[in-house]
Amino acid sequence: MGCNTSTQSKVSDVGAATAAIAKPRTPSPPAAENGVTTEVPEKQESVPVSVAPVTLQVPEIRASRSASPASTKSEPSYSHIRLLLLEGLRRRLQVAGLHGRRPVKKPLVSLKNWKARVEWAKQHLSWGPREWANHIWSDESKFNLFGTDSIQWIRRPIGSRYAPQYQCPTVKHGGGSVMVWGCFCDTSMGPLKKIVKTMDRYVYKDILENTMRPWVRANLGRSWVFQQDNDPKHTSSHVANWFRRRRVDLLEWPRQSPDLNPIEHMWEELERRLKGVRASNANQKFAQLEAAWKSIPMTVVQTLLDSMSRRCQAVIDAKGYPTKY
Structure with a gap:
């Protein structure tokens, strides 16, 4: 253990x-x-x-099958x-110092993948702002129209569990959600794209061609590196052919490594900025998300990128297992 x-x-x-x-x-x-x-x-x-x-x-009780309850x-x-x-x-x-605690949920890392994570972390441990320049970090995320999927905590007096002010309201079927794709680099917040259909390899390739590529050409020119995780739709042959035709340099990425991707914390930042803001429908929710996304200052981006060496060191110290990030 x-x-x-x-x-x-x-x-x-x-x-x-x-x-x-x-x-x-x-x-x-x-x-x-x-x-x-x-x-x-x-x-x-x-x-x-x-x-x-x-x-x-x-x-003293005699053994008897006929003993009555009395x-x-x-x-x-x-x-x-x-x-x-x-x-x-x-x-x-x-x-003894062993208290009951709620276990943190982290991706299951296989033996092969934790070795790959350590190797990747060692290779990029000494990278600084110059090496991470023009790297595009990308991912998808879901945002609920009502409430959040994360654990919520409150402080209340004893015996007031069902008082209205201490309840967490819910709606049937969760109230709906909005799926988005986003990216950013060291010099700019990239576009935030609403995913209307089910996200598959064709939808993903369309986002790369018509959303990501125009932004890159306007902000980064020809020299840039693209990061994506190893989701099957990202690594499909359909998408791989697009990368090859467009001559896109891909950052080699270890599997099951969301703790190495700074965009995961960017999603948390986005959710914090909209805490307490309600939306009546998916379009309104996306408008709120897009406005909040554009308002994130570059100081937040720099802070996340500065954490890359610490993330790598944490993976090395954990011998490839998930870290606190």
């Missing part, structure tokens, strides 16, 4: 402490006649934390015992 020695030691201590709790004590003969009293130890040597004693009175009413709740033991385990895990 990737635990270090210190964490493994803590878990071992927790397991030993839990086993000590679960181990039954041998009842004395007088106690066995009237019932068994089991007490959970208040303190374990491995983890200095006190647990409130739990006393369970277990009467006759077994005084039986101990073994599910309750289990819950108490689990609660003790949770407390000891917390003392």
Whole structure:
């Protein structure tokens, strides 16, 4: 699981402490006649934390399939015992520094791809503004008309969960969304294109020909490098033939590497700028997106491009696995 020695030691201590709790004590003969009293130890040597004693009175019950619910009413709740033991385990895990947390969602990186990611990061680790000049970063993204797909957090008083001001409104079927394609480089924010049809290789090639290429010719001239991820529609033979005919230089890109692409953070910037702004339909939403996209200052672009060396170093440190970016 990737635990270090210190964490493994803590878990071992927790397991030993839990086993000590679960181990039954041998009842004395007088106690066995009237019932068994089991007490959970208040303190374990491995983890200095006190647990409130739990006393369970277990009467002698004869094994009988015909026992009625009334006759077994005084039986101990073994599910309750289990819950108490689990609660003790949770407390000891917390003392050991192992808290329950929501896992972050990242792309599954195969053995082959994490090696390719490390190799790519090493090759571009020393690149600076001059090397990244005239590189076009591109991608697609979806924006909801209503709400967001990301996790939302609020702070509210206890007992006010259903108060209107603390609710997160939703609409049936999500309220719709807008899919866009965009790009940018070190000197300019590129065009933002609304994707009306289902995005396939033909739609993508049309965007490259009629949206991206005119902007490039007006802003970058003939010397530029295009970046795209390894989505099947991007790497299809139909699109590859277009790149070959137009003599486009492509940046070699490792698979499953959104954390290396600065445009992913550009989408987050765009969503932040429209936080709280509502749209009644897809056209209005795209108009808002396009206006916000054009208003993003170049300082944001430079900050993202300056992070490329840190992104590469993070991939190397993580041995090719997904990073915080």
